[in-house]
Amino acid sequence: MKNLDFFSAVGNTPLVELVHLSPKDGVRMFAKLEGNNPSGSIKDRVASYLIRSAENSGALIQGQTIVEASTGNMALALAAAAKQRGYQMRAVVPPQVAPGIPDLLVLFGVEILWMEPRLGMLGPIEEAQRLAKENGWWFAQQFANPANLMAHYETTGPEILMELDKVDVFVAGIGTGGTVTGVGRRLKERNSETLIVGVEPKFGERLQGLRSLEEGYIPPLLDMSLLDRRFIVDSPSAFAAVRRLVEMEGIFAGISSGAVLHAALRVAEGMESGNVVMTFADHGWKYMNAFPWMTQQKRPEGAPDDVAWW
Secondary structure, eight states, X not given: OOOOSGGGGSSOOOEEEOTTTOSSTTEXXXXXXXXXXXXXXXXXXXXXXXXXXXXXXXXXXXXXXEEEEOSSHXXXXXXXXXXXXXXXXXXXXXXXXXXXXXXXXXXXXXXXEEOOGGGTTHHHHHHHHHHHHHHTOEEOOXXXXXXXXXXXXXXXXXXXXXXXXXXXXXXXXXXXXXXXXXXXXXXXXXXXXXXXXXXXXXXXXXXXXXXXXXXXXOOTTOOGGGOSEEEEEOHHHHHHXXXXXXXXXXXXXXXXXXXXXXXXXXXXXXXXXXXXXXXXXXXXXXXXXXXXXXXXOXXXXXXXXXXXXX
């Protein structure tokens, strides 16, 4: 009988065309719906690769505890996979996480270790590394583990290319750098002219799963040479794009997906024809507690996303 465990359910997510959002008849826009993965996000791909790679190398053994620095989705994905494999899970978490995420982590049996806000993301990473060393835990290292990048190079990228003969533009959020680098590298191997666009939040603002490079931490997995453009998207623009996506396409994606969509639409407006592909990292259901705040947002004049960094 075919193996039907957690890992077998990861990937092969739908690539859907956003027929009502395209700004021009010759431009087709497609979204990879990563919220359809088992624990609800693109991080299931990464979790499965990280764990299997560590098990195969002997770095992770039965009964060991997994520790990771995460703002939510990575910890959830690792926790779900850990349940299947019999591991315990600890997450070192900065306080700037979306409302409701901590409750989900607790539901999945994750022990949360909170960090001070002034330490940014580098603080939780260093703390997770320290805890792993002192306690003999396995540190997943999503920001630096090559298995993260390979998950997208070997699965997400090929899945897109199986559906489309040509990808003119690929847009993804910048978090660990694994998605935009792994998929971007695979797409450019097929077509070196494919435009790779990285999306990040405005400095000082929170968009779940994304982080501003202006904060000073450049993820080791992020290959800046692959990026043709960087877009800065503010929170009101990301939330507005989420609402627009629901209203026009009936798809409820997460906040980071709103940022990606906003940037993709800006790029598409400058095209006459071609295929624009984006990754929607998760669905919006887990962020419902944040949406009352969203409805009050108004887009400020001269928002920074109007101009790409390059």
